[in-house]
Amino acid sequence: MSQFGATFRSFSTRRTLESKQTEIFSKMSEKWWDPNGTVKPLHAMNLLRIPWIRDRLGAIGAFKPAITESTPLSGLSILDVGCGGGFLSEPLSRLGGNVVGLDCNSDMLNVAISRLEKKNLSNLNYVQSTIEEYVDENMENYDVVVASEVIEHVEKKGEFIKCCVKCLKPGGSMFVTTNSKSVISGFFGITVAEKIFRLVPEGTHHYDMFVDLDDLKQLLQKEECDTIFSSGMVYNPFINKWYFIENPYILHYALHAMKVKK
Template sequence: MNHHTENVDLAELAKFSDLAHRWWDTESEFRPLHQINPLRLDWIHGLVSLQGQRVLDVGCGGGILADAMARKGAEVLGIDLATKSLRVAQLHALEAQTPNVSYQEISAEALAEQEPGSFDVVTCMEMMEHVPDPASIVRACAQLVKPGGWVFFSTINRNAKAFLLAIVGAEYVLNMLPKGTHEYAKFIRPSELAGHCRAAQLEVLHTRGLQYNPLTQRYWLSDDTSVNYLFATRRVG
């Protein structure tokens, strides 16, 4: 497979591959993902019951969300291009005996060509700020989901507050995330993501913000989309 022709940033892949063994350590730099996972999962599951659904998790990393959705009764496929992270996900699924979850090293665009319209739900969380062409990912997700099916996105807004909180705050001051995890230029405004969704025949139905209090180390969902935010969309027609 020639990764150079795909919508992938090799430096980003290397970054996450180097961290792979720490994905399931809840006190590692991936602690924020473990902390926000129940919030993401409950929000998704509250809008569409995952029981018996065929679900695709795009950019699944070490499988934190994919694993949780499978435990809600979904049949889950997680895809990523970071080989080491996928191996971690596969190993965890074996060790934890997670039912109905599998992983594949393939891009969303390539899978969309192979299996269009074959998933009830598609999730793409904390991933679009790491690829060169987010619009291409949105199109692929729209192609992969069945008509009327749900596609969920989460990413980081691009503004001064997001820069201060997501980069300066989280990476440098609090040391929550490895330095260089995020690049400000790759952040995506909600208006831009909504435009990508409309162009791909996805109707944006719900938006939520994700907030964090560094003193209490607590996360919660709110209406404030100024930093981290989530979109729930449905495929039209």
């Protein structure tokens, strides 16, 4: 363990993240925290997904009902899988959660750690590893596992989900946001976002790696993790804002599942 709680380790080929995707993220790392830069939509998504995670945890009684307090997630252990530069890890830790940001990309983690040194967030740590390696020593360690905008870059989705769920305590919550697998999602998520508006670098997404909501539910259920909430999401690039919509099969979706208690 280094100063500021960052752990870097070597890992084997046990990884589900597609290698070309890792290269793309490395190139994006320098401008990761620019709110008008390469990943502008991800910055905007925080305004929707962070309150959503907080409120969903409140709805199932994961913390005391006073969610208006500044640190409602106090006492909860949270694993942010594929944390990148720390977009989600930082605000979740500010809400009081004991957060570990996990990523196999050292370029992205260096960005996250450089901010951690300045922000002095004692309840936030970063680990360089794959989830497939990390799970070996961290089974049932976490109250919450988050995989936001990650699974669409993963090749072996079943193995990825299995490892994420293994890190959850019985009764723990898993949160996922990702692209729906529909013709409309492919058009807007790839053609419009990457080639027309250039909201993200071309090649960031591949339609054949998108996962249908029902397929993801089945992968989770196979690991004894039941989906209790799902909702569609849509991004308006003209005003840089995300919204929840009723239909989760069109563009984007958010999912909350709970691991069955033993």
